[in-house]
Amino acid sequence: MKSLINVPETVVADALRGLAAAHPGLAVDVDNRVVVRRDAPVAGKVGLVSGGGSGHEPLHGGFVGPGMLSAACPGEVFTSPVPDQMVRAAAAVDSGSGVLFVVKNYTGDVLNFDMAAELAEDEGIQVAKVLVNDDVAVTDSLYTAGRRGTGATLFVEKLAGAAAEEGAPLERVEAIGRQVNERARSFGVALTAVTTPAKGSPTFDLPEGELELGIGIHGEPGRERRAMMTAREIADYAVDVVLADLRPTGPVLVLVNGMGGTPLLELYGFNAEVRRVLDERGVVVARTLVGNYVTSLDMAGCSVTLCQVDEELLRLWDAPVETPALRWGR
Amino acid sequence: MTDQNGGPVLDTAFFRRWLAAMAAAVERAADRLTELDSAIGDADHGSNLQRGFRAVTTALEKDAPAAPGAVLTLAGRQLISTVGGASGPLYGTLLRRAGKALGDAAEVTQAELAEALRAGVAGVAQLGGAKAGDKTMLDALEPAAEALGTSFAAAAEAADRGALATVPLLARKGRASYLGERSIGHQDPGATSSALLITTLAATAEEAAR
Numbered sequence: 001m002k003s004l005i006n007v008p009e010t011v012v013a014d015a016l017r018g019l020a021a022a023h024p025g026l027a028v029d030v031d032n033r034v035v036v037r038r039d040a041p042v043a044g045k046v047g048l049v050s051g052g053g054s055g056h057e058p059l060h061g062g063f064v065g066p067g068m069l070s071a072a073c074p075g076e077v078f079t080s081p082v083p084d085q086m087v088r089a090a091a092a093v094d095s096g097s098g099v100l101f102v103v104k105n106y107t108g109d110v111l112n113f114d115m116a117a118e119l120a121e122d123e124g125i126q127v128a129k130v131l132v133n134d135d136v137a138v139t140d141s142l143y144t145a146g147r148r149g150t151g152a153t154l155f156v157e158k159l160a161g162a163a164a165e166e167g168a169p170l171e172r173v174e175a176i177g178r179q180v181n182e183r184a185r186s187f188g189v190a191l192t193a194v195t196t197p198a199k200g201s202p203t204f205d206l207p208e209g210e211l212e213l214g215i216g217i218h219g220e221p222g223r224e225r226r227a228m229m230t231a232r233e234i235a236d237y238a239v240d241v242v243l244a245d246l247r248p249t250g251p252v253l254v255l256v257n258g259m260g261g262t263p264l265l266e267l268y269g270f271n272a273e274v275r276r277v278l279d280e281r282g283v284v285v286a287r288t289l290v291g292n293y294v295t296s297l298d299m300a301g302c303s304v305t306l307c308q309v310d311e312e313l314l315r316l317w318d319a320p321v322e323t324p325a326l327r328w329g330r
Numbered sequence: 331m332t333d334q335n336g337g338p339v340l341d342t343a344f345f346r347r348w349l350a351a352m353a354a355a356v357e358r359a360a361d362r363l364t365e366l367d368s369a370i371g372d373a374d375h376g377s378n379l380q381r382g383f384r385a386v387t388t389a390l391e392k393d394a395p396a397a398p399g400a401v402l403t404l405a406g407r408q409l410i411s412t413v414g415g416a417s418g419p420l421y422g423t424l425l426r427r428a429g430k431a432l433g434d435a436a437e438v439t440q441a442e443l444a445e446a447l448r449a450g451v452a453g454v455a456q457l458g459g460a461k462a463g464d465k466t467m468l469d470a471l472e473p474a475a476e477a478l479g480t481s482f483a484a485a486a487e488a489a490d491r492g493a494l495a496t497v498p499l500l501a502r503k504g505r506a507s508y509l510g511e512r513s514i515g516h517q518d519p520g521a522t523s524s525a526l527l528i529t530t531l532a533a534t535a536e537e538a539a540r
Contacts, residue, residue, distance in 0.1 A: 053414075076381070078372045079414040107504045108415035111457060115410065115419055137508075144507040198377045203368045218372040220508050 001195045001202075001298075008197035012054045012074055019061055023324050026064055033085050035061040036071040040093040046164040046173045047071065047093030050102035050157060051086060052109055053078040055196070055297045056217055058325035059153060066330070067321035068161035069102075077196055077297070078218045080108035086116035090125050098126035098170035100177060102156055104149025105133035106218075128170055130177035132156050134186045134305065136245045137214030137223060148216050151255045151294050151305030152184035155317075158326065162319035176316070180307060185246040187214065187238045188303030191228075192261060194219035194296050213237065217259070217296040231266070235273035238304045243281060248308040251286035253317060254278070255305040260295035262302055267291065274304055286314055293325065338482075338538030341437045345401040346390055347538075351530040353383035359526060366519040370506040375417065375519040382413035382421065398438050402429030402446075416504055417520065420454050420467060427453035444478035451475045458503060465499040465506060465513065470524040486532035489525040496521045 005011050013030055020028035027036045041047065050060045051073030060072035070093035075081035090099045099120065103113045110131070117127045134152035138144055160177040168176070190212040193202035196219065203219035206212055211229060214222035229237070256271040258264070271290045278285055286309055294303070309317065320329035333339050356363075360376030367375035386405045395401045406426030410418050428450035432438050438446075451471045460466040474489035494517065501513035504520070 075414045076378065077374065079374055079378055080416070080418075082411050082414050082418060084411050106416075107458070108418070111416055111419040112414065139510075144502070144510075145504055148508065196373050199364060199368060199373045203373045216505075216508060218505065219368070220372060220505055223508070223510060223512075 001200055003195075003197060005197055008200070011197045012076060015054070015057070016061075016074065019324070025322070026061075026324070029088075032088055033074055033081065034071060034089045034092065035064050035074070036089065036092045037065050037069075040070050041095035042070075043095050044097055044167060045095055046097045046168065046170050047090065047095065047099040048102060048157065048161050048164055048173070049073070049086060049089045049093060049099055050153070051075065051081045051089070052104050052106075053080060053218065056295050058292075059294045060157070062325035063154070063157050063323050065321070065323035065327075067165045067319060068157050068323050068326065070164075077198065080106065080112045083112050083116035083119055086113060087119045087123070090116070090120040090127065091123065094125045098128065100160060100164070100170065100173050101127060101129045102153065102160070102177065103129055103131050104153055105131050105146055106148060107145050109149075126170060128174040130156060130160065130174060130181060132181050134181060134184045135216065136185050136187050136241055137216075150188060150217055151186040151257050151303050152181055152307060154255060154289075154293050155184050155253060155305065155307045156180045158321065159313055159316040162316040162321070165319065176313075180313065183246070183309070184305055184307035185242045186303050186305040187241045188217070188259070188301065189213050189234055189238065190215040190222065190259065190299055190301035192298075192300040194299040196297065211301075215301065217294060219296065219299070231270045232273050235270060235277050235304075239274055239277040239281070239306075242304055242306050243283065246306055246308065248283055248306065250308050250310065251284040251314070252278075253307040253309055254285050254288040255293065255303075255307075256288070256290045257294050257303045257305065258292040259299040259301040259303070260292055261298045261300035264291065267302060270302055287317060332539050336539060337440055338535045339437060340398060340440065340443055342396060342398055342401060344534065344538055345398040348531050348534040349383075349386055349390060349401065349405055351534050352527055353387045355526045355530050356380055356383045356523070359523070363519050363523055366517055366522055369516040370501060370509055370513045371519060372505055374415070375523065378413050378415055378417055379421075379523055382409045382418065385409075385412040397432070397434045397436055399429045399432030399434055402426070402432065405429075416458070420458055420520075423453045423457050424450040424471070426450075440482070441479065444475065447471075447475040447478055460503040463499060464502040465496045465518045465521070466503050467518075467520040467524040469493065469496050469499070469518065470521040470528065474525075474528040482532040482535040486529045489528035493517060493521040493525040
């Protein structure tokens, strides 16, 4: 498989140097793997720190900036960052108002952020944590690591970030983050397997003519494989699975998210089908975002995330944001 | 070097040789570990451990810790700071707990090492919330820690057997658990690398006793 890289060992560092070159509003520490908004710490403002394995760009580094994250900690490809990075990020953004960790529910991320929270608290930084676990493809039971954090991470980071930007205290920012996670659900499908730079070949075998339903964002295979479906059939399946779990009673935010290897032309076509299903089911769409936001390297496929919003959450969604990947209202 | 019973002397140099042997074994096994991980995980276990044990090697050269316990705690701290994923905290906790249990004695007995390894394994179980049979590192480490009470060779054999025995198991923890039934039929990469840690320990002991 051909890739636009130098050597696999430096892909993360190379991308960070490129991020720094493109976005002067970010302070990028390439050696220590921390991306911080340049004006941090902002007096009186709660800091928002997230992070996770690389390979999901623009998540998380592309969401650093006014109105969203204060800092991001990129790990190796598909590997959680280490506690040292998170502590460094927390120290860089803490104005004395405390720091919220936004953590996707994967064993590695949870363990490393937990260790980091303890270390940061030892340094006198007040830390709260929101766990994102929106993926309905995983049965949340005693027998799995629990639901994965996927598309809802964008909603949590945007809405909690907007609340923090307005000066809300740590408890409030944390409560918004939890509320958003509780009201959001996702489901993803893969048309191809992902190729990691370290391995150089697809992480699982997905034949032409088949698709994988209920995939994660790390090249984990899904739970079910079927004969290839049309966009219409995929939308029917994915939206209904999400609705069955979410059971929304009000308007929703829609994220039609590309996995990295699917063209926008197809994603917009898919969004038309998603809207059709939602209309048929009587679900009101408040806002829609279409694009590659929570990706899985070169994987073709998409995910659908729905998040039920009230007036307050909708206002936070519309609030100004200025990051590499999301910007409006400023 | 052997003690009066013909067993290996478990001093600082021994622990450094053990971790050097582990680092070399990880280099050799990296591709295989990554391959196992791509079947039921995310295809990076080999490269992650490689990065971690390279950092351990560098740190041991630079800091030259003066006791067996200090060797293990330093190695554990390096793994936490460099590996990431779940393996970093879990391997780091294993070695740090074991190192702390050894205290600052300049030389330890095999029984003390077995006891320390059990403490480390308990730390892994506590942090990860897994138990034997969940298709994790513990399936190799728990039987190995028990068997180390008998002999190094028995520990190595128990670790290898434990790793192999993960093949028919259904994963209940970590990323492999998302696969449900489809995790069956694959050997767990964490149990496999854990077995390496024990077999390199046994090989280092055998060499020392020669």
